Amino acid sequence: MEINLNDKNCIVHLEMGNANMELFLKYEKELKKALEGNERRYCHSISVALTAVNLAENYDADKDNCLVAGILHDYCKNMTLDELFSNCEKYKVNLTEEDRMADGCIHGFLAAKMCKELYDINDEVYNAIYFHTCGKPNxxxxxxxxxxxxxxxxxxxxxxxxxxxxxxxxxxxxSAIVAASEASISFLTKREKFIHSNTIKTLEYYKDVVSKR
Ligand SMILES: [Fe+2]
Ligand SMILES: [Fe+2]
Incomplete structure (x- = not known):
C-alpha cells in the first residue's frame, strides 16, 4: 500500500512497505485528533513513522515500535507553551530549569507521558518519544x-x-547522529535559542563513538 501526503505544495508518496496496518490505523486515528487543524505536522509525523520503519528494516530493529513511536512523537506539537506547561503539571512531568529554558524539547517529554497514560505504550517507545528532540548518550x-x-x-x-x-x-x-546534532546546534545558535545540555552530550558522545572505531 502507498500513502500520499499532501504537504502544501508538495505531494510525497510513501510506501507503507511492511508496516503493521492494524497498528498504523489505531494510532494514526489518535494522532489526527491530537493534531486537528495542523495538516503539516500530521504529514510530518506519518512521514517520520514510515521513515522509521524503513530504518528498522535496514538495522533489523523492531518495526512496530518504530511505527508507533514515529506516529506519536509529536503528539503534543499543537499545544501552546502555556498548554504544554499546564499539561506537564497535570501528567506529572518533572521539568528541570534547563528543560523549561529549552522549550522546544518539552513537547517530547509530555508526549511520552501522555501516550503512556492514554495508550499504555511500552517503555522502549516511551523513551524514544521522550528523547526525540535532544537525544542522549548511549x-x-x-x-x-x-x-x-x-x-x-x-x-x-x-x-x-x-x-x-x-x-x-x-x-x-x-555518524548521522553526529551530523544531525551538529546541524541542530548550529540552527539553534543562529536563532539565539537555548541549547539543552542533552543535545551537546549527544553530539560529544557520538563523536567519541565514531572516532574510536
Ligand atoms: Fe518533535
Ligand atoms: Fe517531529
Missing part, C-alpha cells in the same frame, strides 16, 4: 532511529545538510 537503536527519522523524513527540506544526512542514516546511523 541511545537504543529505536531511540536513534526516531531521532534521525525526525530529521531526515522526506518532507524535511530546509534543514542544513539534510540530503547528506539522509544518505548517511542508512549506512552509519552514529
Amino acid at each position: 541511545m537504543t537503536i529505536l531511540e536513534k532511529i526516531i531521532y534521525i527519522a525526525d530529521f531526515i523524513e522526506p518532507l524535511r527540506r530546509f534543514r542544513d545538510k539534510v540530503s547528506d544526512i539522509r544518505k548517511l542514516a542508512y549506512k552509519d546511523i552514529d
